[in-house]
Amino acid sequence: MVEISSDVIRGYNDTIILFILMKEPSYGYEISKQIKSISDEKYVIKETTLYSAFTRMEKNGYIESFVADPDSEGNGKKRTYYRITDKGKEYYNSKCDEWELTKEVVQRFIDR
Amino acid sequence: MVEISSDVIRGYNDTIILFILMKEPSYGYEISKQIKSISDEKYVIKETTLYSAFTRMEKNGYIESFVADPDSEGNGKKRTYYRITDKGKEYYNSKCDEWELTKEVVQRFIDR
DNA sequence: TTCTCGTACTACGACTGTCGTACTACTTCT
């Protein structure tokens, strides 16, 4: 069975996370579940990779964090939410452009 | 202008090199020129990246090296050529499969 | 013949992002 290796997905982790955040603010655990479900379990991001991406992207100004209490129904525990910034949206869009280019270029070296 | 970053191409350098070697044995300098021309200058592999990929792939049994004197016309200098092995061909093919999967999965996180 | 440009590398240390492992702690389900 074909698996997606971390070296192959490496350049897209930030993009994948930002894609989720483009819709609405979210937090680590929820994001990792969404990635899993959107990819039909084909890609499951590692916790450490995810949380270190948060730290890095916040430092770069692509996302902002805020702590929120359990949701309106009173479920769950305190979480750290992340919201995408304007700079982050710009970054996401440029990454999408880069993907289109990369896809086209890499394809030339694929014998399929 | 959109550029392909090294993190994005990272997982495909081996595949790209092996693609060239699938046609015929070749050597560093020539391979780097071919990558540049096939990609229409959109991707230029760094020398250090290329040569360290050779070392790694030879260690893994994907390629074999042999030293050859200048070509039949007597041009050029002594070079280290690399030839893809059967194991390397298998690896290349599995990487192509992985690419097809990755392409499909990453696309789901791209807003285009 | 000397100089420059192209060819064909090698060495080395720095850096970045991912990973494995481990640990904490609260909540919900059984």
Added chain:
DNA sequence: AGAAGTAGTACGACAGTCGTAGTACGAGAA
């Protein structure tokens, strides 16, 4: 009460890429 799920943090290891630098030979121009 105990297990499974939720929601993280800490830390050191590792792999692949990169910048920088240096070597050395060949070919063509001045």
